[in-house]
Amino acid sequence: MIADSWIERIRGLLELSSSQKEEVLCELSTHLEEEVEELERGGLSGEEASIKVVEALGSTEEIARELNQVYAHGSDKEAILASLPYFLSFLLFSLGLEENMGALIFAGGTVIVAVLVGRTARPPWVLTWMGYSFVLLFALGFLLWDIIFPLALAYGLLVISLFITKVISVVREDPYLIPLISVPPLIFGEWFLEGTPEFKPLTVLGFLALAVLCSIFIMGGRRAKLIVCLTQIFVLSLILGSVGTAGLWALPAITMACLVLREARVEQH
Amino acid sequence: MVYSSELLKGSVDTILLSLIAENPVYGYQIVRELEKKSQGYFVFKEGTLYPALRRLERKRLVISKWEDLQSGRKRRYYYITDQGSKFLKDKKAEWQGFSLAINLIAGLP
Structure with a gap:
């Protein structure tokens, strides 16, 4: 006893x-x-x-x-690794290289890192890379859409279910980690749906903001993580709002915010 | 014999790595080994061992693996890494030089 x-x-x-x-x-x-x-x-x-x-x-x-x-506190190295995909996105879009071969190499690289690191362990920094690897998987679905519709539909459903399974496992571990894995596919999913329009300069700056937020998230204590997590969701909403016209983007952001706030309440008790 | 807690704090990594370097060990075993090898000199709150082990793991100086026991319990064994062995070697050399200098200054044998 x-x-x-x-x-x-x-x-x-x-x-x-x-x-x-x-x-x-x-x-x-x-x-x-x-x-x-x-x-x-x-x-x-x-x-x-x-x-x-x-x-x-x-x-x-x-x-x-x-x-x-x-x-609570990750190392400088982990913070850099977590924010690197966002920083590279910022560079690609600000230099107008998003339709260049470099973008494809970058996307392929995120899949390799996510698979190699995520297979043995799952440090929080790798979740950003996992999120980006889903971007490539979603992109392949959009490409297939115009070529073989039934196959694209089956493939899309498979990728979406895989993504949801991953997000659920992250929620079970720690809801504060949801934005790390969810933000990249949501931004780029909306971007693909809207027909890959050119990002506004402020939207591109959003990637830089997300890179900084990721670093603070990895290095900060529990309270800092909560604040950063909610700020990430807010930045996501701003980016999605500037890319798309439909209001659908609000749903995942609101769901994430609710889960995070619920976790924060549970912790307080 | 009384020693300053600051002195122990500065040596915790070296002490733990020295024990782990001999054989893979688990938390409670470390406590017992430490007591035995230091002939009861080091007395500390046993629970504070675990944050220290986590710190070593975060620095990649040790890795840990879970093992299932017949009793149904699980034990976490700690293994030294190559990085940990190198760190320990450097720390031992540093300690040797430092203690030699202190002994010379203080006129100790």
Whole structure:
């Protein structure tokens, strides 16, 4: 009972994604149980052993604070990696190279990085690359649309279901991460739907803003992540609004904002 | 013997890497090994070990792998990386030079 309530206290104090939280708690539980068992073998009662182990482990506040700090802040390198696709988009569109071979190489590169890194581990920075790799997959669908309509339809449905599955797994892990994977396909999906119009200078600057926001997101603490996350959604809305005329773009942005705010409320409690 | 917590804080990475370098170890084992090898000298709050291990993992000095036990529990084992081995080697050399200089100045054997 004492050990369980110690673990539950830590659970309440950790500000981590659900998978990170479960890993931390599993490791601490194993430590606690093994040490209690050892003390019990030495002649202590279960309760005496639990009290001793909990005392040896230390303050739940101190451990949770340190763990929150370690997990919250990404490195400079991770921040650069997360923002790189947006920065390259900014360069491509500001230099008018979006229909150039460079754009295709860039898009292909994002798929390679997303597959290679995402296969073994999934650090948060790779989610931007995953988002961009979906852009290429969607683009192929739009190309097929004019050539073989039934095949394009089947392909489109497959890519959309794959995208939704990925987003759901990200939501389950940490809703704050949704904009990282969702923003690129939503921007470019709308762009393709509108027939790839030329971006306005302010829209191009939006990519630069997203690059900066991504860096802050990776390096910032939990509170900074919430603010950046909502700002990313706001920038997404502005970009989509400037590209498209339909109001449909508002739906994913509002859904994302709701999920993020819900998570923030849960964390506060 | 009393030592400053700042002194220990500055040496945590080296101490943990030295233990992990010998054999892959898990959290509770590290606590026991540390107690045994330092002959009870190092006493610290065991829970603070985990943030330190996470920091080492973030710096890519160690990696961790989960193993399922027969009891149904899961243990996280830590392994030193090549980067970690190099870091440890540098830190040991740094410590050797530093402690030698302190001993010379303080007139210790």
